[in-house]
Amino acid sequence: MQNITIVGAGLAGSLLSVYLAKRGYGVNIYERRPDMRKADISAGKSINLALSTRGIHALKEVGLYEEIKKISIPMYGRMIHSPDGATSLQPYGKDMSEYINSVSRGELNKKLMDLAEEFPSVKFHFNMPCTGIDLNKNIIHFNNGTKTGAEEISSDVTIATDGATSPVRMEMLKVPRFDFKQEYENYGYKELHIPPDANGHFQMETNALHIWPRGSFMLIALPNMDGSFTCTLFLAYERALGGENSFEALNNKKAVQSFFEKNFADAIRLMPGLLNDFFENPTGTLITVKCYPWCMNGKTALLGDSAHAIVPFFGQGMNAAFEDCTYLNECIDKFPGEWDKIFNAYQEMRKVNTDAIADLAQENFVEMRDLVADARFQLKKKIETLLYSKYPEVFIPKYSMVTFLRVPYSAALQRGRLQEAILQELSEGISDPAEIDLEKADKLIKERLSKFENIN
Numbered sequence: 001m002q003n004i005t006i007v008g009a010g011l012a013g014s015l016l017s018v019y020l021a022k023r024g025y026g027v028n029i030y031e032r033r034p035d036m037r038k039a040d041i042s043a044g045k046s047i048n049l050a051l052s053t054r055g056i057h058a059l060k061e062v063g064l065y066e067e068i069k070k071i072s073i074p075m076y077g078r079m080i081h082s083p084d085g086a087t088s089l090q091p092y093g094k095d096m097s098e099y100i101n102s103v104s105r106g107e108l109n110k111k112l113m114d115l116a117e118e119f120p121s122v123k124f125h126f127n128m129p130c131t132g133i134d135l136n137k138n139i140i141h142f143n144n145g146t147k148t149g150a151e152e153i154s155s156d157v158t159i160a161t162d163g164a165t166s167p168v169r170m171e172m173l174k175v176p177r178f179d180f181k182q183e184y185e186n187y188g189y190k191e192l193h194i195p196p197d198a199n200g201h202f203q204m205e206t207n208a209l210h211i212w213p214r215g216s217f218m219l220i221a222l223p224n225m226d227g228s229f230t231c232t233l234f235l236a237y238e239r240a241l242g243g244e245n246s247f248e249a250l251n252n253k254k255a256v257q258s259f260f261e262k263n264f265a266d267a268i269r270l271m272p273g274l275l276n277d278f279f280e281n282p283t284g285t286l287i288t289v290k291c292y293p294w295c296m297n298g299k300t301a302l303l304g305d306s307a308h309a310i311v312p313f314f315g316q317g318m319n320a321a322f323e324d325c326t327y328l329n330e331c332i333d334k335f336p337g338e339w340d341k342i343f344n345a346y347q348e349m350r351k352v353n354t355d356a357i358a359d360l361a362q363e364n365f366v367e368m369r370d371l372v373a374d375a376r377f378q379l380k381k382k383i384e385t386l387l388y389s390k391y392p393e394v395f396i397p398k399y400s401m402v403t404f405l406r407v408p409y410s411a412a413l414q415r416g417r418l419q420e421a422i423l424q425e426l427s428e429g430i431s432d433p434a435e436i437d438l439e440k441a442d443k444l445i446k447e448r449l450s451k452f453e454n455i456n
Contacts, residue, residue: 010304050103055322087205135175161306179290219233356410
C-alpha cells in the first residue's frame with residue numbers, strides 16, 4: 001500500500017488518518033505545534049465547536065461517536081438575551097430529538113489523536129512546521145528544530161489539512177491558473193468566560209446556545225462540561241465601522257466596563273474575570289477562503305480549512321471538514337489506489353458544496369446579530385415551523401437541511417432562498433402565523449419546491 005503524508009494534526013488531519021489507517025495505509029502526520037496531550041497549548045481557534053449530523057456521521061464511521069458523546073452538551077435552541085434582560089428560547093429543530101452539541105475543540109482533537117495512535121501504521125511527528133512542498137516530486141519540506149533545521153520527506157500521496165493559512169496551498173498559488181480568494185471580515189472576536197457558580201453549577205440555562213444580538217455586534221456563549229461557558233464577543237475592529245462599539249474604541253478598562261454594562265448587563269454580572277480576559281486574550285480574525293483546484297498531479301490534495309475556510313456562524317467548519325473525510329473515503333472505495341481519480345472525484349463533489357456553506361455562514365452572521373430579535377423574523381420562523389409540519393418532505397427549514405440532514409450544502413442554499421421568498425410573501429400584512437393564507441402557501445410550495453421533493 002502507498003504511504004500517505006498528512007500535513008497538520010488538527011481535527012481533520014487526525015480524523016482522516018483513522019479513515020486511512022482502517023484501510024491499511026501507512027500514515028505519517030506532521031504537526032507544527034507540540035503534542036497538545038502533553039503540552040499546555042491552545043487547541044487553535046478558541047470558538048467552541050457545535051457538533052451536528054455531518055460531523056456525527058463521520059465520527060460514527062470511525063467508531064468514536066459514543067466516546068465523544070460523553071464530552072458533549074446538547075443545545076436545543078438559541079437562548080436570546082434582550083437588552084432588558086428578558087430571555088426567550090428559539091428551538092433549533094422540530095422537536096427535542098434535533099439538537100447540536102457543544103464540544104471542546106481540544107478534547108475532541110486529543111481523542112482523535114488517541115484513536116489514530118491505536119493503529120500501528122499511524123505515526124505523529126510534532127514540532128515539525130511545514131515550510132513548503134515540491135508539487136512535482138511530492139517532497140515536503142519541514143523545519144525539525146535542529147541546527148540544520150530542514151528536513152525533506154518524500155511521499156506517495158500528500159494531503160494538507162494545515163488550516164486556513166496552509167503552507168501547502170501557498171505553494172499551489174505559484175501554479176498557473178490556480179484560483180484563490182480570501183476575504184477577512186471587518187469583525188474580530190474575543191474569547192471571554194463565565195465560570196460556574198460556587199457549587200460548580202451552570203449560571204445560565206445549560207442546554208442552549210446563548211446569544212445577545214445587538215444589531216451590528218453580538219455576544220454568544222456555549223456550555224462546557226465543567227459548568228462554565230465559553231463566551232465570544234463579535235465586534236467591528238475599527239471605529240469607522242462600529243463607532244464606539246468597536247475593538248478600537250474599547251482600549252481601556254473603563255470603556256470595556258461601560259460597554260458591557262450598557263449592552264450585556266445580565267452577562268457582566270456573571271463575568272468576574274471580564275477585564276482580565278478582555279485584555280489578556282487575543283483578538284481573533286474571521287476569514288473565508290475559496291480556491292481551486294484542490295488537487296494536483298494525483299499526488300497532493302487540500303482538505304478542510306486549507307481548501308475552504310469559513311466563518312463560524314453556521315457551526316459548520318468542523319462538520320464540513322469531517323464531511324470532506326467522509327466523501328474522500330467514498331471516493332477511495334470507487335477508485336482503489338487510483339489517486340488521480342480519487343482526488344478529482346472528491347473535489348468535484350465537494351467544491352460546489354463548500355462554496356455554498358461559506359456563503360450560508362456569512363449570511364447567518366447577519367441573522368444572528370441583526371434578525372433573531374426582530375418581530376418579523378420571529379413571525380417567519382413560526383410560519384416556517386407550521387409549513388414544515390404540513391409539508392415535511394418538501395418545506396424543510398434551511399437550518400435543518402444544513403444541521404440535521406446531510407442534504408448537499410448547495411441544495412440547502414438554493415432551496416433555502418426559494419423558501420425565504422415564500423415566507424416573505426406569506427408573512428406580508430399579518431402578525432400571527434394563524435393568519436396565513438394556506439391556499440396561497442400550498443400553491444407557492446407546489447410551484448417552487450416540487451423539484452426538491454424527497455431530497456432528504
